[in-house]
Amino acid sequence: MDLRFDDAQERFRAEARDWLEAHAPGQLPSLDTAEGFAAHRSWERLMYEARWSVVSWPGEFGGRGVGLLEWLVFEEEYYRAEAPTRVGQNGIFLLAPTLFEFGTPAQQARYLPPMASGDEVWCQGWSEPDAGSDLAAIRSRAEQVEGGWRLNGQKTWCSRGAFADWLFGLFRSDPAAERHRGLTYFLVPMDAPGVTVRPIAQLDGDTGFAEVFFDDVVVPDDQVLGDVHRGWEVAMATAGSERGLSLRSPARYSEAARRLEELWRQTEVAHPERAARMADAVARAIVQAEAYKLHTYWTATRALAGEKIGPETSMNKIFWSEADLHIHATALELLGADAEQLDDDGRPGRWLDGYLFALAGPIYAGTNEIQRNVVAERVLGLPRS
Amino acid sequence: MHFAFDERQLEFRAQLRALAEAQCPPGALRDAWDSEHGWSPERWRALGELGVTGLTVPETHGGLGLGYVDLVLLLEEVGRSGLPEPLLDTALAVSLLLGADDDADVEAVRRQWLPAVASGAAVLGVASPEYPRRVVAGTQLVVVHNDDGLYAVTAPEVSGPAVRSIDGARHHVEVVLDTARSTRLAQGRRATQLLNATYDRGALGVAAILVGAADRMIAMAAAYAKDRRQFGKAIGSFEAVKHQLADALVGNEFAKPLAYRAAWSVDEGDPRAGAHCSMAKAAAGDAASRAARVALQVHGAIGYTWEHDLHLWMKRAWSLASVWGDAGWHRQRIVGRVDW
Numbered sequence: 001m002d003l004r005f006d007d008a009q010e011r012f013r014a015e016a017r018d019w020l021e022a023h024a025p026g027q028l029p030s031l032d033t034a035e036g037f038a039a040h041r042s043w044e045r046l047m048y049e050a051r052w053s054v055v056s057w058p059g060e061f062g063g064r065g066v067g068l069l070e071w072l073v074f075e076e077e078y079y080r081a082e083a084p085t086r087v088g089q090n091g092i093f094l095l096a097p098t099l100f101e102f103g104t105p106a107q108q109a110r111y112l113p114p115m116a117s118g119d120e121v122w123c124q125g126w127s128e129p130d131a132g133s134d135l136a137a138i139r140s141r142a143e144q145v146e147g148g149w150r151l152n153g154q155k156t157w158c159s160r161g162a163f164a165d166w167l168f169g170l171f172r173s174d175p176a177a178e179r180h181r182g183l184t185y186f187l188v189p190m191d192a193p194g195v196t197v198r199p200i201a202q203l204d205g206d207t208g209f210a211e212v213f214f215d216d217v218v219v220p221d222d223q224v225l226g227d228v229h230r231g232w233e234v235a236m237a238t239a240g241s242e243r244g245l246s247l248r249s250p251a252r253y254s255e256a257a258r259r260l261e262e263l264w265r266q267t268e269v270a271h272p273e274r275a276a277r278m279a280d281a282v283a284r285a286i287v288q289a290e291a292y293k294l295h296t297y298w299t300a301t302r303a304l305a306g307e308k309i310g311p312e313t314s315m316n317k318i319f320w321s322e323a324d325l326h327i328h329a330t331a332l333e334l335l336g337a338d339a340e341q342l343d344d345d346g347r348p349g350r351w352l353d354g355y356l357f358a359l360a361g362p363i364y365a366g367t368n369e370i371q372r373n374v375v376a377e378r379v380l381g382l383p384r385s
Numbered sequence: 386m387h388f389a390f391d392e393r394q395l396e397f398r399a400q401l402r403a404l405a406e407a408q409c410p411p412g413a414l415r416d417a418w419d420s421e422h423g424w425s426p427e428r429w430r431a432l433g434e435l436g437v438t439g440l441t442v443p444e445t446h447g448g449l450g451l452g453y454v455d456l457v458l459l460l461e462e463v464g465r466s467g468l469p470e471p472l473l474d475t476a477l478a479v480s481l482l483l484g485a486d487d488d489a490d491v492e493a494v495r496r497q498w499l500p501a502v503a504s505g506a507a508v509l510g511v512a513s514p515e516y517p518r519r520v521v522a523g524t525q526l527v528v529v530h531n532d533d534g535l536y537a538v539t540a541p542e543v544s545g546p547a548v549r550s551i552d553g554a555r556h557h558v559e560v561v562l563d564t565a566r567s568t569r570l571a572q573g574r575r576a577t578q579l580l581n582a583t584y585d586r587g588a589l590g591v592a593a594i595l596v597g598a599a600d601r602m603i604a605m606a607a608a609y610a611k612d613r614r615q616f617g618k619a620i621g622s623f624e625a626v627k628h629q630l631a632d633a634l635v636g637n638e639f640a641k642p643l644a645y646r647a648a649w650s651v652d653e654g655d656p657r658a659g660a661h662c663s664m665a666k667a668a669a670g671d672a673a674s675r676a677a678r679v680a681l682q683v684h685g686a687i688g689y690t691w692e693h694d695l696h697l698w699m700k701r702a703w704s705l706a707s708v709w710g711d712a713g714w715h716r717q718r719i720v721g722r723v724d725w
Contacts, residue, residue, distance in 0.1 A: 001454050002387045003649050009386070069386050265721055283716030286725060287643070287664045294642035297388040305389070315635045369624070375634060376627030380607040383622040 003297070005073060012066065013073045019050060020081035030347070031087050032206035037121075037163040040087035044118025054092055054116040061108065062116035068300045075249035082255070090160055091115040091122030095168050102185075102226035102234050111166075111187065125155035125169025125188070125212055126235070132157075133370050135170075136179040136232070140214060142171035142186065148220040149173070151186065151194075154213050159364070161210030162199035164190055170231045183231035187223040194218075203356045204348060248320045250293035256327045256354070257289035260334075263351075267334045274336060281330040288323040295319070311378035314371040321361030321368060328355035388642070390458055398458050400435055405466030411694040417469045418553030422523030424470045424508075432470060433505015441476050443483070446499035453586065457593045457648035461641075464597025467697055469554035471508055471521045473590040477583050478509035481528045482537065484579050485570035494537050494568050498526050511583065512560075513709060522547055522556035529562050534572030535579055536562060552704040554697075585662040587709030589647040592662075592669035595705055596644055598698045599637040599669075599676035605695055606630060606680040613685075626683055633672075633679040640668035660725040663715035670712035673702040 005013065025043060029036035047053035048062055056071040057063025066074075086092060092115060099108055114120040131137040140153025151171055158167065167188045174182030190197060194217035199207035226234035264282045268275035295316070303309055331351040332339040343349055348356060362368040376382045390398075408428055409417075417423055432438050440456055442448020449455075456476055463472055479502060485491045501507035510520030510527035520527040526539045541560035548557040571579050607630055610621030620626050647665040650658040677699040681688045688695045706712070719725060 001390065001645070001649055003646060005386050261721060268721065279720045280713060280716050283667070283720040286719055287667050287716070288639075290664055290725065291639040291643050291668055294388070294646050295639050297386060298642045298645075301386070301388045312638075315631075315638055318631070318635050319639055369628070372628040372631035373624065375631035376621070380603075380621075380630055380634060382607060382610055382627055382630070383619050385622050385624060385627070 005069065009070055009073055012070050013077060016052065016055075016074050016077040017080070019052060020077055020083055023047075023050070024081040024083040028084050030204075030206050031085055031160075032162070032202070032204075032208035034163065037087060037160075040084055041118045041121065043084050044086070044088050044116075048117040053088075053118070054096070057096070057112065057116065061112040068304060072249065072251070072296065072300060076251040076254070079249075079251040079255040087160065088115060088118050088121050090124050090164075091120070091166075094124065095122050098168075098185075098225065098234060098237050101237055104222075106222065107187075107225065120165045121160060121163065122166045122168060123158040123161040123164035123190075123210070123212075125158050125161075125167045127157045128154060129156055133367050135235075135366075136183075138170055138172055138183060140169070140171045141175060142173040142184055144173075145218060148218055149184075149186065149224070151188065151214040151217040151219060154211065156211045157200075157209050157364075158212050159209045161190075161197060161212055162207040166190060167212060168225070170235055173231070174229050177229065180232040182229050183235070184228050185225040185231035185234040186219055187225055188214075188217065188219055192217050192219065203359070204353065248316075248324075250289070250296045253289040253292050253320065253323055253327065256324075257286045260285050260327055260331055263331055263334050271336065274334065278330065278334055281326070281333070285323070285327045285330050288319075288326060292316075292320055292323060311374050314366075314374040315379070317365055317371050318368050318375070321358075324358040324361050325355075328358045331355070388645070390454075390645075394455055394458055397436075397455070398462050401432075401437060401459050401462045402466065404431060404435060405462065405468050409466055409468050411467070411697060414467045414469060414554065414697055421556075422521070423554045423556035424521075424523065426523075428468070429470050429508060430505035432472070433503065436503075437472065438475060438505050439499075439503025441479050441483075442499045442503045446495065447503040448499065449503075452652040453589065453648040454645070454652050457589065457644055460590050460593035461597035461600075461644070464594035464599075464701070465601045467554075467598075467601070467701065471510070471524070473587070473594065474511050474521050474524070475502060475509040476590065477586055478511045478526070478528045480586060481511065481535065481570060481579055481583060484582065485535070485537075486575065490568045491537075491570060494526075494539075498539075501525075511587075513587065514580065514584065516557075516559075518544075518559045518562060519548060519557050520560055522558045527560055528570065529560060530576065530580060531562060531564075533564075533576075535570045535576040536564060536567040537570055538562060538567045550700075550704050552700040554701070555704055581659070584709060585647075585659045586651060588666035588715065589644060589651060589662040591705045591709050592640070592644040592647065592665035595669040595673035595702060596637055596641050598702050598705075599633070599640075599673040602673075602676045602680035602695065602698050602702070603630065603633050603637065605698075606633075606683040610683055620683070629679045629682065633676045636668075636672040636675050640665070640672040643668045657724055660719055660723045663710070663718045664725070666710060667712040667715040667719070670706045670715075674706055677702045 028039040031037055031040040044053055051064055054063040055066050055074050058065050128138055128140060142149045142151050155169055167190055169186055170183050171186055172182055173184035194215040196213040198211040200209050202208040260282055264275055299309055332355055377384055436449050439448030440451050444450040460473060482495050498507055508524045510524030512519055512529045517530050526537055527541050528537055543558045544561050545559050610626050611619055613620050644665040647661040650661040680695055684695055687693050
């Protein structure tokens with residue numbers, strides 16, 4: 001056991017820190033507005049040009065080919081620098097691992113570099129009006145045509161869908177097959193004829209997600225990811241990334257816990273009674289952030305030893321989403337009567353904004369109720385409901 | 386960064402598990418409750434032969450010379466198996482003897498007692514600041530303290546009746562500190578430092594026992610939920626049962642790495658070790674309390690009986706929740722006051 005990063009990893013950390021300190025912009029406009037989306041895209045481009053946008057990818061796709069631990073180090077520095085939310089995260093963290101596992105070399109060469117540079121931002125097309133937690137109830141369909149497929153149906157809750165360039169999604173390709181069988185994974189340009197996007201305003205009023213309608217949208221065969229009718233297996237590989245290591249790196253919570261402790265110190269001066277009352281909740285937040293970080297190092301060590309990380313990713317998802325809520329709810333209590341206030345531009349302050357975002361955590365990427373079923377059935381071995 | 390136990394450490398745990406399964410089934414644990422000291426001298430000798438009692442005793446004194454990273458995994462197994470022998474108390478006293486002043490009297494104590502610990506002949510005790518004279522019953526050498534310093538007392542005189550716990554395996558006694566018949570290990574600032582370090586190690590050790598006990602209770606409850614049928618199906622197929630067990634498991638799985646990290650920080654002398662031990666105890670205390678509560682609820686009335694074995698682990702969890710500082714105390718210690 002050794003919980004130190006080695007010299008090479010620390011040099012990598014220093015290099016990342018220097019670059020981020022010199023280049024990370026201050027707060028950008030919300031990425032769920034047209035202006036903010038463009039600003040976040042520019043930041044992705046700047047990172048890509050310095051080869052910091054996808055450090056763990058091979059050099060040929062714009063990365064540095066570093067390992068899992070170095071990626072965690074980079075993430076720690078990224079959050080330490082309070083750098084912007086990654087507008088390309090759905091592509092970089094969810095689709096890319098799937099492309100590396102299931103994509104053809106031609107697909108990898110076509111899609112990965114513009115994803116890394118922010119030139120092509122991806123959204124996810126999984127949920128439908130009648131297929132949320134029951135994802136296998138998907139009805140959007142794909143019919144085979146000459147040289148490709150014709151897509152019809154509706155997807156919803158597509159994060160970044162209002163401004164994204166591409167969508168990855170599941171469609172029912174074999175109408176006779178039931179549930180998890182007969183689904184195919186497609187890559188669809190959002191400007192294809194027949195695609196209609198209807199942005200949906202979220203709790204904060206911004207259009208952070210969208211409904212996407214498909215009316216006779218034709219895509220060629222080379223925009224199928226993985227085998228035809230085997231989309232569920234491909235999608236589950238993505239789901240593992242979403243719940244597990246890649247989407248929510250521990251640095252996010254470590255940094256939030258640091259800021260929470262700082263807020264607590266300020267509260268101790270201004271409102272000592274409130275600070276005393278809230279100390280226990282602040283400590284819980286710190287312990288949770290540390291637990292998530294260490295559990296991630298533990299899992300990363302297992303992964304580097306060649307172990308397959310399975311349904312335990314559902315435990316991660318429950319833990320980080322609950323921890324995120326706890327951190328932000330605690331901050332709002334520390335702020336007291338100030339917590340509700342919007343800033344001069346009519347926008348939520350940082351903690352309130354973070355709280356609104358955290359509220360979505362137990363819902364997206366598979367609700368926590370579904371995750372608890374997965375943990376009970378696939379980790380503890382309880383019978384299916 | 387390599388956050389894992391090595392082959393040797395895992396093999397050691399497997400050996401301890403085998404010993405516990407053979408020598409400490411629930412019936413034997415119940416016998417320990419009714420025994421004089423709450424633990425078994427025969428099993429202590431067997432643990433000595435395995436090398437467990439002398440794990441942290443230096444090789445020059447007949448031990449294995451290992452550290453808390455090695456110990457933490459074994460303590461987790463102690464919690465899982467329910468072994469009542471005072472491995473943690475002995476290890477804490479060993480650490481105090483090793484950290485004490487290097488004078489001839491102290492060295493004589495080390496030479497006499499450390500080999501006896503390693504062979505499984507001697508059990509050591511240690512008092513915590515809450516009760517500076519209270520130690521595990523039946524211990525031959527105890528480390529106790531007063532305002533002036535820290536003392537090793539051999540064959541201590543017992544005052545008053547045994548202090549019994551809801552966990553029937555925890556028998557404690559109050560001992561007399563006669564400084565004229567004791568060896569002073571440290572005084573003043575040094576004594577305070579040693580006591581603080583013991584508090585950290587105690588918290589980390591108890592945290593490890595608690596996550597092991599929680600593991601056992603979750604496993605018992607999951608097995609019962611697969612077996613017990615109501616409304617024509619296993620109760621484990623109901624989400625009301627599944628979700629409680631899933632949450633108990635998540636809480637415990639995320640408490641474990643905090644305990645492992647605390648052990649590493651103690652061995653490395655990391656200045657943040659105290660905060661790390663507090664985090665371990667805070668998380669493990671909560672996780673084990675929740676596991677006990679959920680395991681009882683899943684078992685229903687049968688879990689509320691004396692006859693069912695669940696209470697042997699539940700009561701361990703309840704008792705240890707406030708030993709070497711409860712979760713709330715450790716959280717107060719973390720926030721805003723120490724570097725973590």
